Amino acid sequence: xxxxxxxxxxxxxxxxxxxxxxxxxxxxxxxxxxxxxxxxxxxxxxxxxxxxxxxxxxxxxxxxxxxxxxxxxxxxxxxxxxxxxxxxxxxxxxxxxxxxxxxxxxxxxxxxxxxxxxxxxxxxxxxxxxxxxxxxxxxxxxxxxxxxxxxxxxxxxxxxxxxxxxxxxxxxxxxxxxxxxxxxxxxxxxxxxxxxxxxxxxxxxxxxxxxxxxxxxxxxxxxxxxxxxxxxxxxxxxxxxxxxxxxxxxxxxxxxxxxxxxxxxxxxxxxxxxxxxxxxxxxxxxxxxxxxxxxxxxxxxxxxxxxxxxxxxxxxxxxxxxxxxxxxxxxxxxxxxxxxxxxxxxxxxxxxxxxxxxxxxxxxxxxxxxxxxxxxxxxxxxxxxxxxxxxxxxxxxxxxxxxxxxxxxxxxxxxxxxxxxxxxxxxxxxxxxxxxxxxxxxxxxxxxxxxxxxxxxxxxxxxxxxxxxxxxxxxxxxxxxxxxxxxxxxxxxxxxxxxxxxxxxxxxxxxxxxxxxxxxxxxxxxxxxxxxxxxxxxxxxxxxxxxxxxxxxxxxxxxxxxxxxxxxxxxxxxxxxxxxxxxxxxx
Numbered sequence: 001x002x003x004x005x006x007x008x009x010x011x012x013x014x015x016x017x018x019x020x021x022x023x024x025x026x027x028x029x030x031x032x033x034x035x036x037x038x039x040x041x042x043x044x045x046x047x048x049x050x051x052x053x054x055x056x057x058x059x060x061x062x063x064x065x066x067x068x069x070x071x072x073x074x075x076x077x078x079x080x081x082x083x084x085x086x087x088x089x090x091x092x093x094x095x096x097x098x099x100x101x102x103x104x105x106x107x108x109x110x111x112x113x114x115x116x117x118x119x120x121x122x123x124x125x126x127x128x129x130x131x132x133x134x135x136x137x138x139x140x141x142x143x144x145x146x147x148x149x150x151x152x153x154x155x156x157x158x159x160x161x162x163x164x165x166x167x168x169x170x171x172x173x174x175x176x177x178x179x180x181x182x183x184x185x186x187x188x189x190x191x192x193x194x195x196x197x198x199x200x201x202x203x204x205x206x207x208x209x210x211x212x213x214x215x216x217x218x219x220x221x222x223x224x225x226x227x228x229x230x231x232x233x234x235x236x237x238x239x240x241x242x243x244x245x246x247x248x249x250x251x252x253x254x255x256x257x258x259x260x261x262x263x264x265x266x267x268x269x270x271x272x273x274x275x276x277x278x279x280x281x282x283x284x285x286x287x288x289x290x291x292x293x294x295x296x297x298x299x300x301x302x303x304x305x306x307x308x309x310x311x312x313x314x315x316x317x318x319x320x321x322x323x324x325x326x327x328x329x330x331x332x333x334x335x336x337x338x339x340x341x342x343x344x345x346x347x348x349x350x351x352x353x354x355x356x357x358x359x360x361x362x363x364x365x366x367x368x369x370x371x372x373x374x375x376x377x378x379x380x381x382x383x384x385x386x387x388x389x390x391x392x393x394x395x396x397x398x399x400x401x402x403x404x405x406x407x408x409x410x411x412x413x414x415x416x417x418x419x420x421x422x423x424x425x426x427x428x429x430x431x432x433x434x435x436x437x438x439x440x441x442x443x444x445x446x447x448x449x450x451x452x453x454x455x456x457x458x459x460x461x462x463x464x465x466x467x468x469x470x471x472x473x474x475x476x477x478x479x480x481x482x483x484x485x486x487x488x489x490x491x492x493x494x495x496x497x498x499x500x501x502x503x504x505x506x507x508x509x510x511x512x513x514x515x516x517x518x519x520x521x522x523x524x525x526x527x528x529x530x531x532x533x534x535x536x537x538x539x540x541x542x543x544x545x546x547x548x549x550x551x552x553x554x555x556x557x558x559x560x561x562x563x564x565x566x567x568x569x570x571x572x573x574x575x576x577x578x579x580x581x582x583x584x585x586x587x
Contacts, residue, residue, distance in 0.1 A: 162186075166208035173200050181205060186214055194222035194250075202229035206236040209243075217245040221275075230257030234264040241270030249303070250278040258285030265292035265299065275303040277331070286313030290320035293327060301329040305359070314341025321348030321355065331359040333387070342369020342391075349383070350376040357385040361415070365391040374400035377408065385413040389447065398425030402432030409438040417447030423477060426451045430458040430471075441469065448474045518542060 162185060170177045178201065184190050185208065197205070202225040209215055225233070230253040237243060253261065258281040265271070281289075286309045293302070309317070314337045321330065337345065342365035349358065365373070370393035377383065398421035405411060416429075426449050433441050441462075451473045459471050518541050522534040530538075 169204045169207050175201050189217040191219040197223040199226050199228035203232040206232040213242050215243055219247040221247050222250040225251045227254050227256040231260045234260040237264050237268050245273045247275040249275050253279040255282050255284050259288050262288035262292045266295045269298050273301040277303050278306040281307040283313035287316045290316035293320040293324050297326050303331040305331045305333040309335040311338055311340040315344045318344035318348035322351035325354050329357040333359045333361040337363040339366040339369040343372040346372035346376040359387040361387045361389040367393050370397040377404045381410050387415040389415050390418040394420050395422045395425035399428045402428040405432045406436045412440055413443045415445035417445050423450055423452045427455045430455050434458050434462045443470045446473045450474045450477050452477050
């Protein structure tokens with residue numbers, strides 16, 4: 001009783017009522033405390049009273065008794081009561097409040113951190129800025145709180161809506177949402193190749209992307225979506241014109257799926273590139289695609305390779321190619337077009353004025369179908385790249401293309417590998433490119449076509465005037481593989497490098513630079529051209545062994561030009577030209 005009286009006489013003084021952590025808390029008798037407080041209030045005019053339990057641990061709650069001013073308590077009317085210095089030092093317990101010690105620590109910590117940030121901010125703002133310095137103010141808060149806008153919140157809400165809509169559709173279709181797709185649903189390019197999606201998962205993806213305005217390129221190759229998945233993709237592309245590039249190769253759409261995609265092409269205005277290879281499309285699909293090619297004014301690239309188009313399908317496609325004025329790239333490789341189909345396609349190419357890249361490789365066009373292409377290329381001035389590899393044609397076709405290249409100034413890439421054109425056909429192509437003044441050829445692909453040494457010399461001549469020219473060929477033979485080459489001597493490349501003069505069909509190779517000095521003496525006008533007789537005389541003056549009869553026939557053949565002379569400037573290498581120029585300066 002005396003302890004409580006002494007505690008109540010000092011305003012704000014606290015008495016620890018709880019022991020340390022780990023010990024059992026004593027029970028507080030509220031009735032007894034109130035009774036004792038009443039007794040003190042009658043004797044000493046108590047104003048208020050408080051008892052606070054001490055903190056035992058971070059998880060221990062604190063019991064706090066709130067103070068009530070004495071003027072809110074009825075004062076007893078006792079004239080004998082004496083007032084002393086402790087009249088306003090007491091309180092009356094009126095309610096018990098419980099607060100968490102951990103919460104108070106967190107609030108205190110936040111206040112301390114805020115004071116530190118404010119202090120740092122004031123320090124940076126008041127610090128003078130020297131010339132050439134940049135003042136950086138760092139905030140301890142989250143950056144998005146300073147830059148948050150209504151547009152960002154709307155985008156987040158819309159994104160959440162698209163994702164939730166996709167999940168809802170998957171739930172209705174009994175599909176598990178594709179996590180890869182969820183993470184990239186807002187990206188401009190979605191590439192999901194060979195993931196085994198199937199038609200139902202494809203349907204959910206198509207429905208989720210129907211209203212997308214960010215998607216530009218979609219690649220779902222190798223997912224076996226079938227006709228139903230093709231129908232879902234067709235519905236997507238009919239309603240969404242923001243998508244410009246779609247790849248649906250190797251999906252086994254079949255005739256039914258191809259029909260749906262072809263109908264979509266007649267409606268869609270956004271697609272610029274569409275790849276549909278390996279989908280088992282037949283001639284009925286070819287007819288539908290032919291109509292789509294004629295009607296669509298926006299598509300630029302179409303890949304229909306690795307399907308089952310035959311001569312009949314090629315007839316439909318050939319007519320569409322002739323009337324189309326918008327398609328730039330067409331790939332019909334690895335179908336079954338054959339000779340009749342090749343003739344139909346060639347007819348369309350002859351009339352076309354827009355197509356730039358055409359791939360007809362591995363279609364079995366044969367000699368007749370390939371010769372039809374030769375005729376088409378003689379008048380076509382738009383094709384820059386033509387691939388007719390693996391089409392079973394012979395040297396006759398290669399010779400025909402060599403004549404075309406001598407007058408064609410638009411063809412840049414020609415691929416004719418894996419055909420029976422022989423080494424003579426390869427040489428004819430290289431010679432035609434070398435002799436054409438306006439030919440713009442950049443690449444000649446003769447993969448697996450055997451060539452001879454003279455072909456290499458001719459291509460070197462081409463590279464001397466066109467440094468960017470590239471050529472691919474098969475094995476190098478010591479002799480040609482035509483009937484005319486049966487009795488001709490074989491050429492040893494290593495031996496050729498040691499001989500002073502080598503006579504080929506189209507070339508005279510000079511390895512001894514002394515001959516060039518002799519030829520220069522016979523060139524009185526410095527035109528690097530001499531007569532056939534002077535060339536033979538210079539070679540005899542060199543006194544090296546050679547086949548005189550063969551030399552005379554070869555030299556006369558070279559001299560059978562409009563000038564009647566042999567130009568030996570091509571014999572001179574860049575290094576030798578440099579030496580000759582230095583000698584002229586010294587002299």
